[in-house]
Amino acid sequence: MYCFRLPFTMPRTARLDFAAAELLIHEEGEQRIWLKSSEKKGQPLRDAASCVVRGEGYAARDEAALEGERWRDVISRSLARMHLAADFGDQDPMSSSTTTAEPVFSEHFGRHVMEGVAGVTVFQDQPDLLLITAGDVLGCVRPSEEKCRSVFLHAVQLHEPLKVAERLAFDLYSGSFFQTSAAARLLMLTMAVETLLDLQPRSTAAQAHVTAMIKDTEANADLTHAERTSLLGSLNWLHNESIGQAGRRLARSLEPRKYGGRKPADFFTRCYEVRSALTHGYVPRPDNREVNSLAGSLESFVADLLAGGLLTETPD
Known part of the structure; x- marks a missing residue:
């Protein structure tokens, strides 16, 4: 069976006010969707800045991936309705080392290790799976x-x-x-x-051409005052590169x-x-x-x- 995970971070000024450590969102047959803290095990959701949506019970990888994206939309619309927000990490810096290091980490911990990245991640259901994020292996630039x-x-x-x-x-x-x-x-x-x-001035010929356009714009009686002002502002910029x-x-x-x-x-x-x-x-x-x-x-x-x-x- 396949699972998906979708991590997100709440803004500093907002939290989900659930006293429980997990919130079951949906359950049908073998499929189960729940929300929990990704900071520490058992942490109440009301205290969690970083959360994760987990889904399990999918027979195919593609099905799990599609469902992960669907539940992202469900969460997004729900938060918007409550005037809340979430950062799904789409623009976060990306790790270039954890994927190649997965076998090393797996050997070290004696269990399968997978890189936890932003967005929907699909993986096979494994009880001993350990997720490592880019933040766990950040380096430090240190000139000699x-x-x-x-x-x-x-x-x-x-x-x-x-x-x-x-x-x-x-x-x-x-x-x-x-x-x-x-x-x-x-x-x-x-x-x-x-x-x-x-910004340097354009060539004499280019500036003369811009000046001619400015004069034509000023003389155009068909333009409203707002249109003329807007166009003149843009045209004046064209004198320079x-x-x-x-x-x-x-x-x-x-x-x-x-x-x-x-x-x-x-x-x-x-x-x-x-x-x-x-x-x-x-x-x-x-x-x-x-x-x-x-x-x-x-x-x-x-x-x-x-x-x-x-x-x-x-x-x-």
Whole structure:
């Protein structure tokens, strides 16, 4: 028989007020759906920030997967009706190590170990199954003492103060490290790049063309005042290069480095495309694996932009 699990996290300001440790939602024949805390065994649901929906009794893997998605919708609509919310972890950073380490963990614990990931997970019903999440095996970046000393020493010698825009960019860059959502990290890091941009005027011919469009818009009596104001605001921006153009120009300063296997300008273009897809609600949403991968490489991209002269003065 097959089971499914669907973990989610409640907001800091909300809980499900059940005194029991489990809530049976549905039972029919061999199929059983229940809700419980995923923090500690026996914890009352009213105290649980992290919960999990479990389903069991399915004859086929595909059936269990479909039912898991259906019950996600049931939970989502129920929470919305109560003015509550849940994070199903769709945009969480993804583990790259636990899957390959499953056999090692299984041997160590003497029982079958499976990686617990965001979204619906389907697995065969096994009484001794142990779930390990990415949070259980998080690593820590720790530059060597030698590298730390070298970088600090060179920074003192260079004495290269941050510009106002660079300070803001560093704050956004640093803030991204405290976000659990890969999408939020990518958005904050893209914002950090935008603060560093210096939009340059377009060519004389392009500016003349924009000016002509502005005059035509001002003279168009068929437009309402609101339409005219909106169009003029957009047209005035066209006197300068686009964010994409300025971003690619800034990115080229990082050549010949590569990010995510791409040249800097191409990498920035892809990040900005995904950023636009996220902020403008494109359907389907960008694949979380790509968002997670881009966010990881974008951290290095922004850090290198902010390193200033240290980027060339100190080795990687």
